[in-house]
Amino acid sequence: MFNEVYSKANDFLMRNPGTVAWRLKAHCKVAASHINDDEEVLYAFAAQKGPSALDMVSTHVVVVTDKRLVVAQKRLIFGYFYYSITPDMFNDLTIKMGLIWGRAIIDTIKETVVLSNLSRGALREIETVLSKYMMQKKRSYETGIVENEIEDVDENIKEISVHGEKR
DSSP: OHHHHHHHHHHHHHHOTTSOOOOHHHHHHHHHHTSOTTOOEEEEEEEEESSOTTOOSOEEEEEEESSOEEEEEEOSSSOEEEEEEOGGGEEEEEEEEOSSEEEEEEEESSOEEEEEEEEHHHHHHHHHHHHHHHHHHHHHHHHOOOHHHHHHHHHHHHHHHHHOOOO
């Protein structure tokens, strides 16, 4: 599982070199340890968790699985931080573009997760992936959409994870 998470997060950073991220392997190990065997990794990216663009040492890895979002950070000395966002807890997504970097703000029922220091080019890709994913999951809770639609969205997200978003 680690190789898959690390590969997708590293691909994201290669496509978006302006994104600030440190210690990617350590953060990916934490995220991979919390992903269950029955979950499939669809997309992964790295960002700083926090509202300040000056805070460049709080790198977190965000992993989109077929069941939830996993946000993880390995602390410098010992321990780690781990957050899980299930689709039923998701409220809203806000994208803010600044002069150099941008932010993705995930609003949940309990808290707001601010992911900052993202490359300006990465914002559209992140918005597309998270919006498609959350809309699909919310609709499946409400109306019980068919498996084909779920598989189509999952395949689309995997394609974006490998090649980036087509503009």
